[in-house]
Amino acid sequence: xxxxKTEGKGRIYMTSDKTRLEEDSKRMQKAxxxxxxxxxxxxxxxxxxxxxxxxxxxxxxxxxSFLIRxxxxxxxxxxxxxxxxxxxxxACPLCQG
Numbered sequence: 001x002x003x004x005k006t007e008g009k010g011r012i013y014m015t016s017d018k019t020r021l022e023e024d025s026k027r028m029q030k031a032x033x034x035x036x037x038x039x040x041x042x043x044x045x046x047x048x049x050x051x052x053x054x055x056x057x058x059x060x061x062x063x064x065s066f067l068i069r070x071x072x073x074x075x076x077x078x079x080x081x082x083x084x085x086x087x088x089x090x091a092c093p094l095c096q097g
Contacts, residue, residue: 029045056064069075 019048051067059067074080078087078089078092082089
């Protein structure tokens, strides 16, 4: 590793920045390799939906349950059923894809 002629706090900051970048890279690589837990790495174009407590209290319980399961990817989609070992067909019945 090459370091310029920096001394004192400058060298400490350079070392900690380099270490932080390496650790962030390792963390991201591990997250991408995880099937369920790594889904957040592909959320760049996800829409932000904010709910107030007033909206939550006035929604039907089934709608709240659906919302929570949709956010955390626990809906019984073909992909999830295949992942959970409950169904062997990953194709979408509508688009066959």
